[in-house]
Amino acid sequence: MPSHGGQRQAKRADARRNVRAILDAAAVCLSRDPDASVAEIARTAGVGRVTLYGHFASRAELVDxxxxxxxxxxxxxxxxxxxxxxxxxxxxxxxxxxxxxxxxxxxxxxxxxxxxxxxxxxxxxxxxxxxxxxxxxxxxxxxxxxxxxxxxxxxxxxxxxxxxxxxxxxxxxxxxxxxxxxxxxxxxxxxxxxxxxxxxxxxxxxxxxx
Amino acid sequence: MPSHGGQRQAKRADARRNVRAILDAAAVCLSRDPDASVAEIARTAGVGRVTLYGHFASRAELVDxxxxxxxxxxxxxxxxxxxxxxxxxxxxxxxxxxxxxxxxxxxxxxxxxxxxxxxxxxxxxxxxxxxxxxxxxxxxxxxxxxxxxxxxxxxxxxxxxxxxxxxxxxxxxxxxxxxxxxxxxxxxxxxxxxxxxxxxxxxxxxxxxx
The missing domain is CATH 1.10.357.10 (Tetracycline Repressor, domain 2)
Structure with a gap:
């Protein structure tokens, strides 16, 4: 059974992977269509909208x-x-x-x-x-x-x-x-x-x- | 008593004067403030709004x-x-x-x-x-x-x-x-x-x- 520290590290690595996937997806989606929605970006990144909003509070924050x-x-x-x-x-x-x-x-x-x-x-x-x-x-x-x-x-x-x-x-x-x-x-x-x-x-x- | 032709001519001269006054006023008002209202332009031109709208059907037409x-x-x-x-x-x-x-x-x-x-x-x-x-x-x-x-x-x-x-x-x-x-x-x-x-x-x- 992994230690609490190990779990925390694994979670952080997950979070970093998610953030990178969301930013990569946002770059692709917004380049194709400047009006691309958050839902579309989450779908392309393979994460749920809740996860996305966990990292970026609004569409403007994600675009930024x-x-x-x-x-x-x-x-x-x-x-x-x-x-x-x-x-x-x-x-x-x-x-x-x-x-x-x-x-x-x-x-x-x-x-x-x-x-x-x-x-x-x-x-x-x-x-x-x-x-x-x-x-x-x-x-x-x-x-x-x-x-x-x-x-x-x-x-x-x-x-x-x-x-x-x-x-x-x-x-x-x-x-x-x-x-x-x-x-x-x-x-x-x-x-x-x-x-x-x-x-x-x-x-x-x-x-x-x- | 002026003839009908004379009255018509005088009316046309009036209309031309009004149009010129409205365009001059619009140029002054819109240069000062691009959002100047039709009411303000009519006031500056010294004509009523009804007269102005008689010559220009809309604000866009007047700006044009x-x-x-x-x-x-x-x-x-x-x-x-x-x-x-x-x-x-x-x-x-x-x-x-x-x-x-x-x-x-x-x-x-x-x-x-x-x-x-x-x-x-x-x-x-x-x-x-x-x-x-x-x-x-x-x-x-x-x-x-x-x-x-x-x-x-x-x-x-x-x-x-x-x-x-x-x-x-x-x-x-x-x-x-x-x-x-x-x-x-x-x-x-x-x-x-x-x-x-x-x-x-x-x-x-x-x-x-x-």
Missing amino acids: AVVTRAIEEGDAALDQVDLSGDARDALVRLVEQSWLTIVQIGSLVTAAFDALSEERMRELHARPMQRAEGLVERGRAEGVFRTDLSATWLVGTLHRLMHGAAAEIEAGRLAPAEAATTIAATALAAFTPPGRPVPEVGALATRERS | AVVTRAIEEGDAALDQVDLSGDARDALVRLVEQSWLTIVQIGSLVTAAFDALSEERMRELHARPMQRAEGLVERGRAEGVFRTDLSATWLVGTLHRLMHGAAAEIEAGRLAPAEAATTIAATALAAFTPPGRPVPEVGALATRERS
């Missing part, structure tokens, strides 16, 4: 948890991006990985927009924004990004180009495979100091590989 | 009429912009006048977003968008705007930069007086073909004046 996890995972991937060297090359790499993250968690974010407050959304965006800000500041200090417009405006422009690409894909006016290059090419040009030549994204990528 | 008039007026101002000569100079002039129009009718558009369908909004945006498209196409044909990204993407980027500037002003991160130059500088850089130098908006304006 799954979006937070997705953003943290995306953020971990972005942490692996090499932001050293020429700030323009680094920007292209950052855009490529950011776009991958957006594609992976895009539908989840749609669900989040409905369920989470604007303030919470801003909180969740803070780290990715800080990373872009840091890179923009470095590029300005090194003279490869323009300083005649504010860093805030440049970072906001990058942000809007990404959202714009998502909207253009949605409208069938941009091929998904071209999105990252289009965003990077536009941002790089927009960031170039007046009087300096606009870099070619292809040329940057080639230089990076060689 | 006042936004349509504002966009047509803005469009008439944009028609006066000289789009000839170097497409880059023309883009700066177009951005400056477009921004003026956006500032003038911006709050009205907020009211419109609530009251009008997305399709109707797209319809009302069609002419300003066509003008920008024509200019972008000419700049591409003449080699001063890039052709490695689609014209649709470039026009959409210009559109998003304008909306972005409005959002940044709203958030207190951009001075209203700097908006037009910021938008024009960013769009010009974004439109520059890779390998070509980014033009200075100031230099363009100087060249234009000299």
Whole structure:
């Protein structure tokens, strides 16, 4: 007969497994349909609704948890991006990985927009924004990004180009495979100091590989 | 004693005056408060609600009429912009006048977003968008705007930069007086073909004046 401590440990392991199954199911269900119900998510996770509500008091709390996890995972991937060297090359790499993250968690974010407050959304965006800000500041200090417009405006422009690409894909006016290059090419040009030549994204990528 | 024809004419003149007063009042009230009520608009116009509803069957119809008039007026101002000569100079002039129009009718558009369908909004945006498209196409044909990204993407980027500037002003991160130059500088850089130098908006304006 197992000790009380052993039972407690087994219960905790069960709970962790359930939470993971619920979050995985929520990610799948909400990506497919931002309006997916708690019942559907519980069914997909193979747990009862009572169990689900034991871990997440409301649908909003569950959406918050799954979006937070997705953003943290995306953020971990972005942490692996090499932001050293020429700030323009680094920007292209950052855009490529950011776009991958957006594609992976895009539908989840749609669900989040409905369920989470604007303030919470801003909180969740803070780290990715800080990373872009840091890179923009470095590029300005090194003279490869323009300083005649504010860093805030440049970072906001990058942000809007990404959202714009998502909207253009949605409208069938941009091929998904071209999105990252289009965003990077536009941002790089927009960031170039007046009087300096606009870099070619292809040329940057080639230089990076060689 | 006036003839029946004379009475009819006087009545028609009255009706025209009332419609103009109602549209002017609606523009003022809705700019101040996008949720302004029909009663408030009638009061400001100095007409009764019955008279107002005699001309506009619903609040949505009134909002449609006042936004349509504002966009047509803005469009008439944009028609006066000289789009000839170097497409880059023309883009700066177009951005400056477009921004003026956006500032003038911006709050009205907020009211419109609530009251009008997305399709109707797209319809009302069609002419300003066509003008920008024509200019972008000419700049591409003449080699001063890039052709490695689609014209649709470039026009959409210009559109998003304008909306972005409005959002940044709203958030207190951009001075209203700097908006037009910021938008024009960013769009010009974004439109520059890779390998070509980014033009200075100031230099363009100087060249234009000299």
